[in-house]
Amino acid sequence: MTTAYGGRRRRGELVVTRLPEDEELTPDRSPNIVNHSPNGFEIGYRGSGPAHLACALLLDYYEDEQFAREHYIAFRNQVVSQLECNGAAACWHLTGEEIDAAMATLTDDVVALPDGGRPSPTLPENWRTVSRPDQRVFQRADRDHYIVLGDGSDEWLVVLCSQGDRAYPTPLAHRTVAKEANVERVIRELAEESNDLIEPPEGEH
Structure with missing residues (x-):
């Protein structure tokens, strides 16, 4: 059957x-x-x-x-x-x-990583770079965490967020970075910060 x-x-x-x-x-x-x-x-x-x-x-x-x-x-x-x-x-x-x-x-669109992401030598191994036409996005492979890079006039806004159990992302952390600063380092720091997050079991606070 x-x-x-x-x-x-x-x-x-x-x-x-x-x-x-x-x-x-x-x-x-x-x-x-x-x-x-x-x-x-x-x-x-x-x-x-x-x-x-x-x-x-x-x-x-x-x-x-x-x-x-x-x-x-x-x-x-x-x-x-x-x-x-x-x-x-x-x-x-x-x-x-x-x-x-x-x-x-x-099958035509599937690659060997979630959501079309690809490994990055500058990020932890459980993070992927994701192709988006309008912005740079990074996705954690084992948890619903994302890093979004926003392009301002004089600075970058780098946001770590979680989809959570809702339709809209929840910001977890963010950094504002001058255009001349090392934005790749900040992205890596937020990825490591996500990896360090430990969510307590339900009912514990």
């Missing part, structure tokens, strides 16, 4: 089940690859909850950690962000064939 996945709300939380086994997926496996959302799975936007679900779906369906790591951002953007859990049935359904078809449409 063909593998499929279904999602529904249970006391406000998104519950995801593999069919036909009716086995519930948990977020516990995905943090070994990426650690995005402490609040579990979500759908319908390009944030951390959907990223966590995208990674879990690919990992469960293909049983390949490297494949899940390489493709979950694109899968989130094109598939999980479009899922809805509304209406009378209040559930969604995704077949294995639909996952395969979606991944086939992504």
Whole structure:
């Protein structure tokens, strides 16, 4: 029988089940690859909850950690962000064939790193440079952290942010750097600052 996945709300939380086994997926496996959302799975936007679900779906369906790591951002953007859990049935359904078809449409753009990023010799190994037409962006491969470089008239604004579990990034730290200063050093410092962040387990303060 063909593998499929279904999602529904249970006391406000998104519950995801593999069919036909009716086995519930948990977020516990995905943090070994990426650690995005402490609040579990979500759908319908390009944030951390959907990223966590995208990674879990690919990992469960293909049983390949490297494949899940390489493709979950694109899968989130094109598939999980479009899922809805509304209406009378209040559930969604995704077949294995639909996952395969979606991944086939992504192959032309996929590289061996999340979101088209490439390793940089000036950044820690878990950071990537990401191609954007309008600004320089750097992405952490194992957590939903970004560094964005903004070009002002006389200075650079370098911002470390987290997508969090919302649709808009949350600033974590920033630096203002004169144009003649070493902006690459500041980018590297913020990447290392992100790597040093330790998020306490839920319930601890």
